Amino acid sequence: MKIKPIAFVLPQFHPIPENDQWWGKGFTEWTNVTKAQPLFEGHYQPQLPTDLGFYDLRLPEARQAQADLAQAYGIQGFCYYHYWFNGKRLLEQPIDGMLQQKDLNMPFMLCWANENWTRRWDGNEDDVLMKQDYNLEDDKEHMRWLCENVFSDSRYIKVDNKPVFVLYRHSLLPDIKKTAAIWREIAINEFGFPDLYLCITDSFGETSVPQKLGFDAAIEFSPLAVIKNKLKINQKKGLFDFFKKKSKSSPIDLRDFELGVKNCIEKKIPDYKFYRCVTPSWDNTARKKERGAVAIGSSPELYYKWLDYIVKHFIPYSVEENFIFINAMNEWAEGNHLEPCIKYGTAYLEATKKALEN
Template identity: 55%
Template sequence: MSYIKPIAIYLPQFHPIPENDLWWGKGFTEWTNVTKAQPRFEGHYQPHLPADLGFYDLRLEEARLAQEQLAKDYGIHGFCYYHYWFNGKRILQQPLDRKMRNAKEDLPFLMCWANENWTRTWDGLDKEVLLKQEYDFDDDLVHIQHLISYFRDERYIKVEGKPVFIVYRPNLFPDIQKTISMWRKAVYDAGFPDLYIGYALNGENHFSPQSLSFDFAFEFQPNSINFPATIPYPNTVKDKIFREIKKKLRIKDSEQKCYIDYSAYVSNQIKKEFRDNIYPGITPMWDNCARRKENNFILHDSTPILFKKWLIHIKENYPWNKVPENFLFINAWNEWAEGNHLEPCQKWGTKYLEAIKEMLK
């Protein structure tokens, strides 16, 4: 087995853009929500605040270079940039476009098309749509020609000469097989042997890659597969008082306030079997309270030790000999508003990165 290649999913939403100024207020970035987060119960880790890299602005070369150096120091092979394309309209493209013009930013990279609506609820569903994702075969051809300009870069990650490209939600396409066929031909005509195309495996995209003409999938973590039982928030005196008041006023709670224990989640993931042509995925932590005041999802009590336990299991048990590359997808490098990051925070510092480095030894 050659060495494992960790690929960290990368969110480029840490700089102002006109659209976010309009929708969320002048100067909005991902940090806006991060700094507003508050604990929901005793022992709840919020807010997640950055340590080593600070509240960076991804328009700055210094910030991007610092990220890449940190990733290299701890064995991250490359970043998987979220790519936003709405029938030719691009959003949040500045960090990657600036990298493309800067030879000093030499960390390998690939792209994942986050092909869902932008909505006010941050879930891609059809509720108060800000940017609608529509599909058109003519647009598919324009899109792939645009992507080929990135594929030609020597830093772009390839498998046997084939550029790696990921679709986040393939189930939304009217005919994904036709789209993939068109893309493969365009990439071949551009001089590549083929496209190495995959998708994010989660609860809604739980099918085999070959059934829809994909080459691979990767486990997008966390997902709704193999969830352990939820645990109600611990009750405080304040909670009990509010509950009694609501009961007297006949007010129902708008949500069920529960979390999932990270240790139980890891145990369930370790028990499941790996599947053919599906690369392993892992998450260090998850808590999207900063983005969602209600109906949030919390993996509570994550620790670097538990994360390392999961990493070691993947290293020792995944059938690496059945895939052409040794990719391990980590969600995420910097999803701060989802409480999901390898970048150092004020609580854990570099401990999660250290777990990766130790696993790679």
């Protein structure tokens, strides 16, 4: 059975009034990316785009170019982050534009990034900018909006005609089983879908058996899985000299990417439906500066080894339950992107294509 590779896509590459107010006029993800500075000798920052440039995802041409690039290297679908706050949507223009852009032939699904928005980037996590207020009436409104406006699109990814919908932080919902039941009831009884195909992610250690929550499957959230291990510099020859700090401030949070990949490869796969996921690299100092974390040891070669292993060992659960996820296509401010950059060019995309073709 063929595998269907899906890449996560961040839509925050266009200005919105809320970000103008919170972070300054004209803020986008590129604002953080272009301000990044190397924090130690040999630190790869700033990470800047090449082939696609500093795009604006409000533009049809930008969305088309992004999809064309992904498809040229074997990626068959996008998973867009979706931001819903009790009927208020943020960063919605790329998705709305894509829904209207019927000639953009790229299958897609949505992942509800259901966290509060806070000033986490500047260290004030208690300062809530946009709050999630979970309630069952909102669950109904949310699913009705999704079914009417998104799931009905012919390009939306489905399993046996059931729209695939991903929930990022399931533990935050007060009654997740009730929410799942409401969602399914509306999709079936009000909109005529045979059912929904609901997925959770195992982010932030939130590992649960999806069926016990009323969900169908879980998705490995590899960015967090791969950076769990602090780098032990005394075990890495030569790194004392390599990591000479440019300042005398607090130590940089260095993570062992190679060990993280090793642990992910050797992970015991649960007996429920569990979709594997890989990550190119990690460095979120563009967002958090010296409070960020830098994963040491990532490379296109190691990424290829990881993805190649997943491709060769993943057995689809059915003809249409055949997803492998890549996180992410364009998380530039987290140093986590397949899109070409000034250092690696298309190397990560080429590694992706090579592993998928194997």
